[in-house]
Amino acid sequence: MERVTAADYHDIATPADPRISPDGDRVAFLRRQPTDDEHTESTVYLVDVAGGDPRRLTLAEGSDAEPRWSPSGDRIAFTSTRGADDDRQQLWVLPIDGGEARRVTDVVGGVSEIAWAPDGERLAFVQSVTAEDREEGRDLSVPEEYEPDDHPDPRVIDRTVYRSGQRYFDGRRPGVYVVDADAAVDGAAAPDPAAGVERVTDRDADFAAPDWGDADTLYVTEAVGDDPDDSVETAIHAYDLADGERERVHTTTGWGAAIAATADGLVAFTHAAPERTSMQQKNLRVLDRETGAVADLTGDLDRGLGHEASPQWGPDDETLYFATPDEGKTALWHVPADGSAGPGRLLRPGTVSGATVGGAGGAGPGEVTVAFAASEWDHPGDVFAHDAWSGETTRLTELNADYLSERAVGEPEEVRFESDGAEIQGWVLTPPDFEAEREYPLAVEIHGGPHAMWSTSGTMWHEFQALAARGYVVFWSNPRGSTGYGEAHMQAIERDWGAVTLADVMAGVETVAARPYVDEANAFVTGGSFGGFMTAWAVGQTDYFRAAVSQRGVYDHTGFYGSTDKAYKLVEGDFDTDPRENAAWLWEQSPAGHVDAVDTPTLLVHSEDDTRTPICTAELYHRLLRKNGVDTRFVRYPREGHELSRSGEPGHVVDRIERIVRWFDGYSEHHDAPRALDRPENEGLSAGSDGEEE
Numbered sequence: 001m002e003r004v005t006a007a008d009y010h011d012i013a014t015p016a017d018p019r020i021s022p023d024g025d026r027v028a029f030l031r032r033q034p035t036d037d038e039h040t041e042s043t044v045y046l047v048d049v050a051g052g053d054p055r056r057l058t059l060a061e062g063s064d065a066e067p068r069w070s071p072s073g074d075r076i077a078f079t080s081t082r083g084a085d086d087d088r089q090q091l092w093v094l095p096i097d098g099g100e101a102r103r104v105t106d107v108v109g110g111v112s113e114i115a116w117a118p119d120g121e122r123l124a125f126v127q128s129v130t131a132e133d134r135e136e137g138r139d140l141s142v143p144e145e146y147e148p149d150d151h152p153d154p155r156v157i158d159r160t161v162y163r164s165g166q167r168y169f170d171g172r173r174p175g176v177y178v179v180d181a182d183a184a185v186d187g188a189a190a191p192d193p194a195a196g197v198e199r200v201t202d203r204d205a206d207f208a209a210p211d212w213g214d215a216d217t218l219y220v221t222e223a224v225g226d227d228p229d230d231s232v233e234t235a236i237h238a239y240d241l242a243d244g245e246r247e248r249v250h251t252t253t254g255w256g257a258a259i260a261a262t263a264d265g266l267v268a269f270t271h272a273a274p275e276r277t278s279m280q281q282k283n284l285r286v287l288d289r290e291t292g293a294v295a296d297l298t299g300d301l302d303r304g305l306g307h308e309a310s311p312q313w314g315p316d317d318e319t320l321y322f323a324t325p326d327e328g329k330t331a332l333w334h335v336p337a338d339g340s341a342g343p344g345r346l347l348r349p350g351t352v353s354g355a356t357v358g359g360a361g362g363a364g365p366g367e368v369t370v371a372f373a374a375s376e377w378d379h380p381g382d383v384f385a386h387d388a389w390s391g392e393t394t395r396l397t398e399l400n401a402d403y404l405s406e407r408a409v410g411e412p413e414e415v416r417f418e419s420d421g422a423e424i425q426g427w428v429l430t431p432p433d434f435e436a437e438r439e440y441p442l443a444v445e446i447h448g449g450p451h452a453m454w455s456t457s458g459t460m461w462h463e464f465q466a467l468a469a470r471g472y473v474v475f476w477s478n479p480r481g482s483t484g485y486g487e488a489h490m491q492a493i494e495r496d497w498g499a500v501t502l503a504d505v506m507a508g509v510e511t512v513a514a515r516p517y518v519d520e521a522n523a524f525v526t527g528g529s530f531g532g533f534m535t536a537w538a539v540g541q542t543d544y545f546r547a548a549v550s551q552r553g554v555y556d557h558t559g560f561y562g563s564t565d566k567a568y569k570l571v572e573g574d575f576d577t578d579p580r581e582n583a584a585w586l587w588e589q590s591p592a593g594h595v596d597a598v599d600t601p602t603l604l605v606h607s608e609d610d611t612r613t614p615i616c617t618a619e620l621y622h623r624l625l626r627k628n629g630v631d632t633r634f635v636r637y638p639r640e641g642h643e644l645s646r647s648g649e650p651g652h653v654v655d656r657i658e659r660i661v662r663w664f665d666g667y668s669e670h671h672d673a674p675r676a677l678d679r680p681e682n683e684g685l686s687a688g689s690d691g692e693e694e
Helices: 006-011 131-136 401-405 458-469 487-491 497-513 530-539 557-563 566-575 579-588 591-597 616-627 650-667
Strands: 014-020 026-034 040-048 064-069 075-080 090-095 112-116 122-129 173-180 207-212 217-224 233-240 245-253 259-261 266-271 283-288 294-296 319-326 329-336 344-347 351-358 369-376 379-387 392-395 413-419 422-429 440-446 473-477 518-528 547-551 602-607 632-637
Touching: 006 458, 006 650, 014 064, 014 369, 014 379, 026 064, 026 369, 026 379, 040 064, 064 112, 075 112, 112 207, 122 207, 173 207, 173 217, 207 259, 217 259, 233 266, 245 266, 245 283, 283 319, 319 351, 329 351, 329 369, 413 497, 422 458, 422 497, 440 458, 440 497, 440 530, 458 473, 458 650, 473 497, 497 518, 497 530, 518 530, 518 650, 530 547, 530 591, 530 602, 547 650, 557 566, 557 579, 557 616, 579 591, 591 616, 602 616, 602 650, 616 632, 632 650
Parallel strands: 014 351, 440 473, 440 518, 518 547, 547 602, 602 632
Antiparallel strands: 014 026, 026 040, 064 075, 075 090, 112 122, 122 173, 207 217, 217 233, 233 245, 259 266, 266 283, 283 294, 319 329, 329 344, 351 369, 369 379, 379 392, 413 422, 422 473
16 A cells, blocks of 8 residues: 655545535535646536435536525536636536536626525625725626736725735725626626626625525625724624615624524524633524524533534524534534524534535424535545434545555544643554554644644645654644633633643643653654644743744734734734733743744744735744754745645645655654755755655
8 A cells, every 4th residue: 555645635636515405315516636736626516415426517627616506406506717817706507407507797806605595586695896896887797808906006004904815905895796697798698698796785894694584685794893803793784685775683793703594584693702702612693583582592502613514594494503613523413493402413423624404395403414525534525415314424425535545544543631630632643554563753733723623634634644654653632722622621721822732732742652652752743823833832842842843823922913814803812912011921922932942943834925824923933043043944835825734736735744744854863864954945845856755
């Protein structure tokens, strides 16, 4: 069997955004796979719940996203960049039983967050545009001669938060629109070519999350507050599209509010307490517009809603379905909207990346089919269907069957250990052809967040397996601060990211290093985002590790506070302060404040377009390391943002893993390799001069 390598990333396909048909018989999903060092193919596939091979529905041209079934199940809408000379997604509609996809928008701001009206005649969507775009009508249809500017010169900022997701806003704000499902552009056959796009929102504010009640009622969210950029308040509006009236029906708090509505006036929404919101679990609530009553459906469930699947109504419009992280896995739940019973867990598969429910109208929680995409320790991702009536789960795809048949994939071992009286969950992965009589170096991985959770699979599946294949025992865990273990576990790092988390990580390291096959003198550490913060914090507190790789980290809280997007709320929430009040104390809570104690060789990896953890604090930390004579190198990836490790250019994803391995190897007594600093900068890498990985 071949060992997993970093370059294998090109050979791995992953599913996303599974959408079950209204009758529960078929599942549409995205299949994603790299095609070269710069591009990833994303196309829509269809698979029967009853079994059979998946078939591709859309062309490989462009990048597709958001497949959405029409209410009658005869069409699928999706967004795509096909036919475009930029990355603006446009809306397309495809007949399921034959025929070509039809493009229904050509708008300046691109299309996202699409939603079908219940009668199947219109779709709602979001696009981000400027006031000038609206004045010139480019948000409805782009003139053929229009050529957008790359960016304003000079760039004038009048907002508290002015960039996110690798881009500056440059005066653009997201608004909600509707379009006739039969519209068409570019000469495609349709009853009314180039028709149909209408504004629902028409002012400078940040709108999102359109969801239909009945065919004339559209619910949307709006960021509100004295300064919406600096607020965690979200208004929920109901737009009556028949008479043009708008009603603000409720205001919730928390980051990234999601909504889901029914035709009879029930609106489900997410809510987190407004005080220090970053430290609060997210709950599910329901507003009854007729009575004005609000029910908290998950207040007694000591798990917060996650991003793995948005809350949604079942076919009966009486039951809600949602997902939470749950001790290293994703749990899928159902709960009656009237609050007559608490949440019930439907299933708890591996790491879920999207789930939807379907079935005949009126189907209750015991009669639905749940389609979901999930990865587990033995595969990087497939599509599954769960029959709630029988309790049986069926695997519908085997996207990587050929690849996995030729690779030695190890099964991680779960470990539980104690740290300061708390039980911590972690995992250990040993190399292929493992021999208990041998000694192996240890690679410790620390997750981001900080309020996140790792498992045996998900986006780290490939990296963990590649490190093990290189001969490292790999250890990772969910220290206090992680989600999936209850509110107390998550809030335990209040005002103390570094010491509490490091105590938990090191307790796990000591547990694993006590095993005779682990060479404690050859331990290494890495992590990204908050994990990058913790990697740098660790080497400033201990000399235990022979080398470290800190990725996309936060190294100075004040620099982070001033340069990040809305994530500066993490400082206000988790630390209950800001640089105006306590700059000296925040410096002490920053890795840069302890850089004089660092002796550990430390590689820094960062993305140049990262707006979540901007590169400026990495530049500071790198300079301080060099001033102190520490072995270090700074690797910067152009065109990449904070999602480098998950959805960056394939060549960069591979290069990043290879550089981690090469840095560790150079300080490992178990690898006959010189320091990376003693080699040509690309030697031994896939993109290097010799093109061979050592």
